[in-house]
Amino acid sequence: MNPIQIAIDGPASAGKSTIAKILATDLNFVYVDTGAMYRVVTLAAMRKNIVLQDETAVVAVLPDVNISFKPGNPVQRVFLNDEEVTTEIRSVDVTANVSVVSAYAAVRQAMTDIQRNIAADGGVVMDGRDIGTTVLPNAAVKIFLIASVHERAVRRFKENQAKGMDTTLEDLEAAIEKRDYLDSHRDISPLKKATDAIELDTTGLSITEVVDSVKHIIATK
Template sequence: MARQQVSSNKKINVAIDGPAGAGKSTVARLVAKALSYVYVDTGAMYRAATWYMICKEIPAENVEKVLQHVPELVIELVPDPTGQKVYCNGEDVTTVIRSMEVTSKVSQYSSIAGLRTRLTENQREMAARKGVVMDGRDIGTTVLPDAEVKVFMTASVQERASRRFKELNGADDITLEQLERDIAARDKFDEEREVSPLRCSEDAIVLDTTHMGIQDVVDTIVSYCAAKKDGEISQ
C-alpha cells in the first residue's frame, strides 16, 4: 500500500489498542513520525510505575501502600534521536522497564484503580492539544474515548509470542513456549480485570496484523487518518 499523506492541517488524536505483543508501540511510534505527531507510550508509563514499586519492594497486592506512593511518581516521556526515553523520578528507565520481571508484573499493578486514574489524567493532559498517537489497552474506550481515529490491533498468540521472542534476542532465559503461555495468561487477565479491561471500542477499526509487515500496518493506519481528516470516514 502506498503511503498516504494527511492533507489537512487540522490535527486529530489517534488511539491504538490491542493485547500484549501486538506491535502497538512500534507501529504507534512510526505512525506518529509519519504524521509529525507526538507519540505517547502509555504501556511504558505503567511499566515505569511497576518498576518503581518493585524497587520499593511494594507488592501489587498491597494496594494501600501502592497508592501511598503514587503521588510521588513523576514519569516523563522524552523524544530522543534513538527513540523515546522514559524517565521515572529523573532516572532513565527506558531499558530496565522491558525486563521480564517488570513484564510479568505490570498487569497486576496496572489493574489498581488509583494508579490508573493518576496516569490517565497525565495521558489526557498530553492529548489535550491534539496531534497525539497513543497506544495501550484502554485508550479508545477510557483514556481518549473521543479520539478521531481508533484502531484495535491484534494478532494470533503464536505470532505475538514469536515477535516478543525475537525482541528479547536471548536477553531473558525464556522459551518461545513459555512466552506463548505468558501472553495467553496476560490476555485473560487484561480482559477480565475490573478496572479498564482490554476490549475493542465499538467504533474502532479492527486490524489483524498476523500476516502483515510493520510498514503495511503503519501505511494502513495513516490512510485511515487521511480519510478521517478528509471526511471520508466518520465515528
C-alpha cells in the first residue's frame, strides 16, 4: 500500500488503539499512540504533585518529559524518560485527569508537533481524538469509531482485570462519561468527527469485524 496517513479518532475505549495497531502491523505502517503521549505528560505532572488545574505549572513540566515507544507483546511499551510506564499511564487516576492536561494549548501544541513530524512521510496509522481534525487534517483516510458507554466500560474493565488492576465497572462507566464530556467540550481541539471522516459503530462487533470494516474503507478510499 502507498505510504498514506490514516487517522482514527473516537472517544475513550472505542477500540481506536487496538484497531490502529492491527492495521499498522498488517499494512507495515508506523503506529502512533497519541493518547499515551498525553497520559505520560499527565503522569509526569502528577508525580511532581502539581495541581493539574494550574496550567502554567503543568506546561513547565514539558521540557523534562521525554516520551518514547518500543514494540511489545501484546501491547506497545511506553516510556517516560527511559522508565517504562505502560501500565501506570492506564491507571484510574491518570485516566480521570488526562482530559484536564490534554486541554492545555501548550501541551497539545508540543504533542502535535511531535506527531506531525512522525507522520510527515506517510505510512502511518495514528489514533486519538483530534487526529483527523487538527493533527493530520489532510490524511487520506479518516475513521471515527464510536461505541456505547457501557460497552466501552466493559472493555476497559476486562483490560484492567487482565493487568491485575482493581477497578469496578461502575467507576469505569463514570470515568468514561466524564472523559467524553471533557473531551468534547474543551476549547482547543475538542473531540468531534471530521467532516470527511467515516463513522463506524463498534458496539457488538468483534475486533476482527471492525478491522475488516476499516480495511474495506481504506481499500475504497
